[in-house]
Amino acid sequence: MEDAHTLSRRSFLTGRATPDVAGIRPPGVSRSALEACTGCGACVESCPTGIISLVRSVPAIDFAAGECTFCGTCAKACPEPVFHQQSVRRFPHAVSISLGCFAKSGTACQSCGDACPEQAISFRPRIGGPFVPELNEAACTGCGACIGVCPAAAIGVAQRGDVHA
């Protein structure tokens, strides 16, 4: 299975930052723990923001559908030993803002900053153009709230320490 970094890299190479689907596991699920998943779908049905679906019979998150609030409902709903970490408040990934961002190409937009619950995206003033978004990777939990709201589909997940901003 491809990891988030691979998908993000491809997205940037093709000029299209996707809200990635395959490979993003619910919070608290390790790759190896997925072997215990029976594909029952209990986590899918439990998620209040509707961002979990079964991809190749294991749970995967689609941030295009919404954000993770780290509510822990999926972990509680799962009858198998898949969720090894409880009360997780952070994903292994962060996000990355590509050059497809409207603000970077001259059209004012601050939707991602408005959506971020962690104030991890600030806007840097510049002469002769709209403010441009800058990510504070340390503050980013990877929740995905900024991804679906971006009108340019310019935000994707990225491995921490490898942000293409």
Ligand code: SF4
């Ligand atoms: S922690 Fe809550 S919002 Fe996040 S994937 Fe699980 S059920 Fe959905």
Ligand code: SF4
């Ligand atoms: S993924 Fe990071 S930058 Fe985006 S809304 Fe969540 S905390 Fe903010």
Ligand code: SF4
């Ligand atoms: S929401 Fe998208 S287009 Fe708007 S400032 Fe953020 S990254 Fe740029």
